[in-house]
Each structure stands twice: as structure tokens, then as C-alpha cells.
Amino acid sequence: MLISQYNPILYESDSAYLCYYRAGLFSYLSVRNYMKPIRALLLFLFLPLCVFAGEKKVNITAVFDSYGDSVAADLWAQVISETRGLLNEEYNIEFSETYIAVETKGKKRRYVDKINEELQKADVDIIITMGALVSDAASKVEKPSKNIIAPIVIDAKLQGFPENKSKSGTIFSGRNNFTYLTSYQTVQRDLGAFYEMLGFKSLLVIVNKNITSASFFQRLRKYSEKNSIFSINIAAIEDESDIEKLDLSVADAVYFTPLGVAEETKQILIDKINKAGIPSFSMYGKSDVESGVLMAATDNDNNARLARRIALSVQSILSGEEAAYLSTDFRKEFELVINMKTAAEIGFYPNWELLAEAELINADRGRNFPDMSMRNLVDLAIKNNLSLESAGIGLKMGEENVSSAAAKLRPKVGLGLTEVRLDEEHVSPFQYQNETRAGISIEQVVFSEMAWAGYSTEKLLQKARSEEYKSYKKDIVYQAGKLYLTLLQIDSLKKIALGNLKITKNNLRLARLRESVGYSGRADIYRWQSEVNNDRKELAQIISAYKQMLIKLNAVIGADQEKEYNLQEPDKDGSFPLLCNGKILKYIENPRSFAVFRDFAVEQGLESSNKVRQIENTVAALKKGLLAVKADRYIPNIGIKGEVSELLDYSGAGGQMLLGKDETSWNLGLSVSWDLYSGGSKSADIRRGEFRLHKTMVDLKAFKEEKSAQIRAALQKISGSYPAIKFSKDSALAAAKNLELVQDAYAKGAVSVTELIDSQNAAFVAEQAVVKSKYDFLLDYLDYQRAVGVFSMHFSKADENSWFVRLNSFFKKRGIDIRR
Structure with missing residues (x-):
């Protein structure tokens, strides 16, 4: 059994690394029966020296696709931390980085050349390729002179990575000094899932120009030919000039492979695709979705687990395991991630199942919701x-009740026009048979306890209504x-x-x-x-x-x-x-x-x-009303009324006594009245008022x-x-x-x-x-x-x-x- 058959995710704590190392070392010694006595002797003689030496110097170099890839940089930082935590007591490890310059343009082989250049350096012991393009290039180095670990693989089969299988089922590269890690994530699987969600007819696959695997393109095109549901076009890019020339009219969906370009360049591409309203799917994972790609299938713990697995691969190599026989299996559980803001921008609306299954990014900002504070909400409510x-309208209606009560205390002025027609039998000397008369009247309450109380009460009730509002x-x-x-x-x-x-x-x-x-x-x-x-x-x-x-x-x-x-x-x-x-x-x-x-x-x-x-004003109103009802028994209602009229026209018999007299007439009256007895209703009103006031x-x-x-x-x-x-x-x-x-x-x-x-x-x-x-x-x-x-x-x-x-x-x- 090889060391690589142990699954690293089960060994999350530092103390478990030692168990993993020991089990792997002894398992490795057992895989070559003919070497067993020699390896056992070597283990017996030199293992104590390894324990006490602790200062063996090891140089590990990371080769990046380009500058500015924050995801790769974060992974590398975790690799350094995991490796040091695992091996610092045994080795003096120095880490270095090198980048393939984005500005450099030339043959596709420049990635392979860069790796060969690193292999020639005397101060390099292990190379770790921190990018999809350099990992792809590493698979094309047929006889590496030093150990290479290629952990970022697009699609091992599609790219033609070397693959061998042991009798126990372990998959390994079989190439001297070379190992890689693959989740067996396939482009075909991604495309199938993408199609199931969107049902597109034409797909544009975007790759980097420097992918060295000719088989990658050949197999992808074969997949397109076999697929009768949708067609596949491939666009190769390297810089912003390629993005400007990119024709998006040939597709109604876009699939991103790891591009190995600067993040600013990738963002320009993402923005262009979103502006065109085209849904996109990234193989690279969550970081691309956070940058604006519509969706991806990702392992949320990928970086931490991958860094730990790379560190364990380094440990295995340093302990004497051959890189060629390390397991390449790095299985992951994938979960769909959707950028809801992008979905809203391009008009894509996930169904209920997708919303339940997927991790949603920008879920609260998906439709550019307006900001709302509690104070703003209260202002809007008011x-x-x-x-x-409606309550405000009711308050205004109450104001009119006050006006109605006040009107009873103001003069009432009337204007009238009277037309009289009498038969001849009832004509008198003091009235014409036919006459037309116009007049104006005025009436004023001089004193009325109930009228004044009604006005005062309504004012108090209006204050109560205002407090209620x-x-x-x-x-x-x-x-x-x-x-x-x-x-x-x-x-x-x-x-x-x-x-x-x-x-x-x-x-x-x-x-x-x-x-x-x-x-x-x-x-x-x-x-x-x-x-x-x-x-x-x-x-x-x-x-x-x-x-x-x-x-x-x-x-x-x-x-x-x-x-x-x-x-x-x-x-x-x-x-x-x-x-x-x-x-x-x-x-x-x-x-x-x-x-x-x-x-x-x-x-x-x-x-x-x-x-x-409100209740205090109601109490005051009730007191006023009750006092008025009691006083109304003893205080009379006093009023005056006057009228002036003018004879406009007359004809017919009668009116002999009016001839030659002034045609304008007037009258003025004073009224004083008491309600001496009303059947006991006043007493009932008083008692009811007292009870209501008390209540x-x-x-x-x-x-x-x-x-x-x-x-x-x-x-x-x-x-x-x-x-x-x-x-x-x-x-x-x-x-x-x-x-x-x-x-x-x-x-x-x-x-x-x-x-x-x-x-x-x-x-x-x-x-x-x-x-x-x-x-x-x-x-x-x-x-x-x-x-x-x-x-x-x-x-x-x-x-x-x-x-x-x-x-x-x-x-x-x-x-x-x-x-x-």
C-alpha cells in the first residue's frame, strides 16, 4: 500500500501528521519486497539521525502563471504554513517564488521552458506549479531532473496527464519525479450541469493561448462533435487585445477555464460578458463567481485541504517516497455557487431547487436593493x-364639527323673493291680488347656554381627537x-x-x-x-x-x-x-x-x-356639557330677528289702502324662551352626563x-x-x-x-x-x-x-x- 492511499482530510490536526508520516513510511518500505531487508536496515540506521539532524536544508520554488493571482497567492501562503508546521522540526525549508511575466509573448513552449529553467537551478529541490498553465506545462516535461508537484489541473484526461493504476486501484503518474493532484473534475461534467440549468444552444469555451496540450483542444472538439444538443466554440486569449477582439455573438453561454492572466484582465473579460447578458460558468471556482461570473461548482474548503495535501506530498517526497508513485487522487465535494447580482444583471432567475441547493453570493444585493435605515422607514411610514x-382626514372632519358648533353663535342672514297670487274673493284693501316682494332677514342668538356649551365642548373634543391622532x-x-x-x-x-x-x-x-x-x-x-x-x-x-x-x-x-x-x-x-x-x-x-x-x-x-x-380633554368637555344641561333649566334662550322687504311689482284688485305708501317694510323681534318641562328628559340627560363623566x-x-x-x-x-x-x-x-x-x-x-x-x-x-x-x-x-x-x-x-x-x-x- 502506498502512502498516498491515505486520505489527508482525515488528518486535520498537527498531531495526526506524524501518524500519517509513520504509516506512510513503513507502508512505502513494504511495497518493494526485494528491497525489504535493505530498506529496513537503512531505516534502523538512519531514522535516528533524521530525528536529531533537523537542519537539512530544502529549497522549494513555486512557479506562478502570472503576477496578481490572489487565489494562487493565498494558496501558496497556506502551503508554506502547512509545510512549515509539518516539517520544520526535521528540515530547514526555504521557499521562493517565480513568475512567468504576463508581458512576454512568444511560443506556447515558454511555460515548459520556464519549468526547465527552474529544474537547472542548483538551489531548487522541489518545484510546485501554482497555476493551471504551469501545471499543464509541467505535464509535458518528459524527464524532469527534480521533483515537480502540479496541484492545479483543469481536466487530467482532457489535458493528457500521465496516468497509471496499481492493482489496489491507486492512480499515480508513473513519470519519474512528477506527481499531480486531480479531483477528477471534468469539463464534460461541468458542461453537462451548466446545460441542464440553462439549456443553451451554443457554448463559448475560453482558454489561455498558452495551453500546451494539443490533446485538450482535440478532445474538447470531439466532445462537441459527439454532442448533438449544443455546439462548442473555443476562444484563446492572453491579454486585453484578445478580449477586445472576442466575438460573443457566436454563443449564448460562456465557460471559463483557468486563464492564468492578471485579475484586472480577467475582470475586463467578465464585465464584457455580463454586459452582453450572457450567462457564464467558471471551472476555477468561487473566486471567479465573486468577481462577477454567474456560477461555478466549487469546494468551499478547497484551498485549506489542497494546501495540506501539497504539504503531505512534500513530506512524502522528502521521506524517500518516489513522486511517480504518489496518488494523484484529490477528490472534492462540489457545491454550486451563484452570483445573484450577476444573475439580476443578465436576467437569469434561478429556480427554487437551485436557490435551495446553491450557495448564493450577493443574495441581498442581487437586484440593487435601496438602502433603508430604521429612521428612514419611520419617516416613510409617517x-x-x-x-x-385616514386618521388625519378624520381629524380634519372634527375641525368642521367645531365650525358647525361655532356657526350656531353667529348671525344667520337670509335673502328671499316672494310671489303672491290671490283669487278675487279673498282680495283685501291691505294686499294686492298679485304682488312680488324681495326681502332680507337676520337672526342672532343673544344667549343660549346649550349653544355656547356645544361650541366649547366641540373645541375640547377636537383637542381630544388631535391627541388621539x-x-x-x-x-x-x-x-x-x-x-x-x-x-x-x-x-x-x-x-x-x-x-x-x-x-x-x-x-x-x-x-x-x-x-x-x-x-x-x-x-x-x-x-x-x-x-x-x-x-x-x-x-x-x-x-x-x-x-x-x-x-x-x-x-x-x-x-x-x-x-x-x-x-x-x-x-x-x-x-x-x-x-x-x-x-x-x-x-x-x-x-x-x-x-x-x-x-x-x-x-x-x-x-x-x-x-x-385625550381623556383629560374628554373629561373637560363632559363637564362643560353637563354644566350646560343643568343651567339650561333656569337660563332662558334669548334671540333677536329682523327683516326688511321691498315690493317689486303688484297688479289686480285690492290694495286700496296701500296706494301712495312706502313700498319698503321692516320688522324686528326679540324672543325669550324657557323649556319649563320636557317630560323628564332633562333630568335623565343630567344623570346620564354625570355617570358618563364619572366613568x-x-x-x-x-x-x-x-x-x-x-x-x-x-x-x-x-x-x-x-x-x-x-x-x-x-x-x-x-x-x-x-x-x-x-x-x-x-x-x-x-x-x-x-x-x-x-x-x-x-x-x-x-x-x-x-x-x-x-x-x-x-x-x-x-x-x-x-x-x-x-x-x-x-x-x-x-x-x-x-x-x-x-x-x-x-x-x-x-x-x-x-x-x-
Whole structure:
């Protein structure tokens, strides 16, 4: 058995590297039976020297495709870290880098030439090719004089990498001093998956001009010829001039292979493809998707695992293993990654299955959602809420009630035109048979207790209606703020659920690896597959809850019901200034000061309560009305009325006594009236008014007590939810550390799948508790603000200072001087 048959992902801790090394070394000594006595003797003689030497110098050189590849640079940094951690006690390792200059143009063989150049250097012991192009070129060096590790392979079969298989099934290069790593990811597999998602007719495959494998192009074209569903065109690029000439009209989909160009150059290509509205798929993985490629199939832990595997390959070579016989198998679990921002830009909308399966990048910015802060949301609610607008119209209607009551106290002026026709039998000397008369009348209430009381009452009732409107306005502010915070909470829970799903998928991957080396059976895999689907179900429910809450929020602010936003954290946008600056905490840091603060809050809440003022105005109106009903028994209603008329025309018989007289007439009258008896209705009105007044005064007292209790309860709730934030964070940290330990133990076969699931669930619940405690506290604080009727989100600095001046004054009256 070769050392390479051990799967490196099972050896994640530093202590396990030694187990791997020892097992591999003795296994290697056993593969050549005829050398067994000699190798055993060498091991006996020299292994102690290896242990104590520890200073053997080794030079490792990395050859990069080009400058500026941050992914390759990050991988190389991890390779250095892993290798040093694994071998520093045995070797003095020096690392160096060399790059194939992007500016250099020439024959395709320049990559091979560069590798041969490095092989000739005396100070180079091992070459690691840190790019797809140099790895491809390394496979064409037929007799390398020094060890080469080629870890970045596009498609081993398509590129013609050397491949041999042992009787046990291990695949190795068989070429002296050469090994590579392949996940057996194939271009055909990628293209098949890409086609299944988009159903394109013509595909453009983009490669680097310097790919040295003629077989790569030949086999790709053969694949195109065999494929009757879509055609394949190949475009080879190297620099920006090639990108400018690139004709995208020949394809309705694009497939990226590793290009080995500078990131700026690649970004120009990606932007051009997206601008053309063409969907793209990258073989390189997540980094390309983050740069704007639509999608890729990637292993999220690829760099860490790959760096570790490269380090183990270096260890195997230094321990005497022949590179030609190292396993090239580096299997990976692939997961689809989609850039939702790119999807929106090109008009691609993933189906529900894809959204559930894939990792979504820029999911919240996919459609360029507008930014929304809590303060902005509240402003929109006040401006656009239809219920509040309706309440405002009702308030204006109340103003007209006041005007109607006032009208009863103002003069009433009338204008009339009278036409009279009499038969001859009823004609008199004082009236013409036919006459037309025009007149104007005026009527004025001199005194009426009920009319004056009605006017005064309506004014008080209008004040009550105004307070009711202000109270409802605060309800809308509270409702909008509560929906905003709840939406943020659900969004945070969604992110945690996504992270938990990712962990579960990683554990499923680990279970498959455990099963492959005999640590566990298929039962673990089935259990993790069940957990993955359970996590997906929970995630779907959270997303559904988010959408429902979003609809409610949009209804409050009068926006399109499914409009989405980039929500800002309220502790960052100044929505809670009294809370975020921390000044308020010193007023509630001990039981005594907290009790005084509760008294202050009650006083402030009762003073600012619109409901209290509404009931107080109602009480005043009822008192006024009751007094008027009682006085109406004894105080008369006094009024005057006058009229002036002009005879415009007359004819017929009669009117003899009017001939020659003034045709203008007038009259003026004074009326004084009492309702002496109305069947007992006045007494009933008085009794009903007294009961109503008494009931309203009791309601006022009850509401004040209820408001006081509401404020105190809100503050007591905050006293519990605020410290819960720290407790939940500490709990989550402990649960995360426990999960890390249990995962490591599970990888080594020390614990069961049930223990790992329990540990993961505990960590998941603890992380959820962190989010819930944070937003529960903010929601409790919002409840407190609504209880006292003061929202500080629109406080100016002067308002804030004034509030603290009043608070300090209240504390001083209670004998507490807050000086800090």
C-alpha cells in the first residue's frame, strides 16, 4: 500500500501528521519486497539521525502563471504554513517564488521552458506549479531532473496527464519525479450541469493561448462533435487585445477555464460578458463567481485541504517516497455557487431547487436593493401610511364639527323673493291680488347656554381627537420600528441557518470520507443526508417568514408589497441615540438608581401620553356639557330677528289702502324662551352626563395606573434582555469550541454521528440565541419608548442634552447625583 492511499482530510490536526508520516513510511518500505531487508536496515540506521539532524536544508520554488493571482497567492501562503508546521522540526525549508511575466509573448513552449529553467537551478529541490498553465506545462516535461508537484489541473484526461493504476486501484503518474493532484473534475461534467440549468444552444469555451496540450483542444472538439444538443466554440486569449477582439455573438453561454492572466484582465473579460447578458460558468471556482461570473461548482474548503495535501506530498517526497508513485487522487465535494447580482444583471432567475441547493453570493444585493435605515422607514411610514392618512382626514372632519358648533353663535342672514297670487274673493284693501316682494332677514342668538356649551365642548373634543391622532401616529412609528427590527432578526437567523447548512454539508462530506476508510458505514451518510434536508427545510421556512414580514413592512410604509431593501443595523444608523452612546447605562447600574429611573420614566410617560391628554380633554368637555344641561333649566334662550322687504311689482284688485305708501317694510323681534318641562328628559340627560363623566374619570385613573405598570414592566423586561446578550454570546462561544472538538474527534472516529449532531445543534441553537437576544433587547427598548411615548430616533443633540438635564434634575431631587 502506498502512502498516498491515505486520505489527508482525515488528518486535520498537527498531531495526526506524524501518524500519517509513520504509516506512510513503513507502508512505502513494504511495497518493494526485494528491497525489504535493505530498506529496513537503512531505516534502523538512519531514522535516528533524521530525528536529531533537523537542519537539512530544502529549497522549494513555486512557479506562478502570472503576477496578481490572489487565489494562487493565498494558496501558496497556506502551503508554506502547512509545510512549515509539518516539517520544520526535521528540515530547514526555504521557499521562493517565480513568475512567468504576463508581458512576454512568444511560443506556447515558454511555460515548459520556464519549468526547465527552474529544474537547472542548483538551489531548487522541489518545484510546485501554482497555476493551471504551469501545471499543464509541467505535464509535458518528459524527464524532469527534480521533483515537480502540479496541484492545479483543469481536466487530467482532457489535458493528457500521465496516468497509471496499481492493482489496489491507486492512480499515480508513473513519470519519474512528477506527481499531480486531480479531483477528477471534468469539463464534460461541468458542461453537462451548466446545460441542464440553462439549456443553451451554443457554448463559448475560453482558454489561455498558452495551453500546451494539443490533446485538450482535440478532445474538447470531439466532445462537441459527439454532442448533438449544443455546439462548442473555443476562444484563446492572453491579454486585453484578445478580449477586445472576442466575438460573443457566436454563443449564448460562456465557460471559463483557468486563464492564468492578471485579475484586472480577467475582470475586463467578465464585465464584457455580463454586459452582453450572457450567462457564464467558471471551472476555477468561487473566486471567479465573486468577481462577477454567474456560477461555478466549487469546494468551499478547497484551498485549506489542497494546501495540506501539497504539504503531505512534500513530506512524502522528502521521506524517500518516489513522486511517480504518489496518488494523484484529490477528490472534492462540489457545491454550486451563484452570483445573484450577476444573475439580476443578465436576467437569469434561478429556480427554487437551485436557490435551495446553491450557495448564493450577493443574495441581498442581487437586484440593487435601496438602502433603508430604521429612521428612514419611520419617516416613510409617517408620510405614506394609509391608515394614518385616514386618521388625519378624520381629524380634519372634527375641525368642521367645531365650525358647525361655532356657526350656531353667529348671525344667520337670509335673502328671499316672494310671489303672491290671490283669487278675487279673498282680495283685501291691505294686499294686492298679485304682488312680488324681495326681502332680507337676520337672526342672532343673544344667549343660549346649550349653544355656547356645544361650541366649547366641540373645541375640547377636537383637542381630544388631535391627541388621539398623535397617539395613533406613535403607534405607526412603533409598528414600523418593530417590523424593521423583526425583519433584521429574521435576516440574521437566515444567515445563521445558511452557515449551519454549510456545516452539515461539510459533515456529510466528512462522513463519506470516514466511510471510504472504514471508520463508519453508510448509516452515517444517510443520517447526514437527512440532516441536510432538515436544514434546507428550516432555511426555507425562515426565508418564507422573511418574505411575509417584508410584505407587512411595505404595507405600513405604503410601498410595493414585495419591494426589498438593504437594511442597516439600527445601532449604526443612530436610531437609538440615548442607548448607543452608553450614557444611559450609569443611571440603571444598580437597583436604587434603576428604581429612580423607573419613577422618572413613569413621570415622563404620563406627561407625554397622548391618551392621558385625550381623556383629560374628554373629561373637560363632559363637564362643560353637563354644566350646560343643568343651567339650561333656569337660563332662558334669548334671540333677536329682523327683516326688511321691498315690493317689486303688484297688479289686480285690492290694495286700496296701500296706494301712495312706502313700498319698503321692516320688522324686528326679540324672543325669550324657557323649556319649563320636557317630560323628564332633562333630568335623565343630567344623570346620564354625570355617570358618563364619572366613568371617564375612572377610565383616566385606570389608564394612568395601566400606563405606569406598562412603563415599569417594559423597563424590567429590558433589565433581563440586556444581560442576556452577553450570556448568549458566552454560551455560543463555548458551544462553538465544543463543536470544533467534537468534529475533530468525529473525523478521527472517536465519537459517533449522534454526538456530532447534538453538538452541532447545540452550537446552532446558541448562535440563534445570540441573534435573538440582541434583537429581543432592541424590541424591548422599543416597547419602552412606546410606553413612555418618546422616540429618540429623531432627537437632535439639543433634544438629547435637554433630556439628560431633566433626568439629572429628577435624580438630584431623589438625592442621587450622577457625576460620572
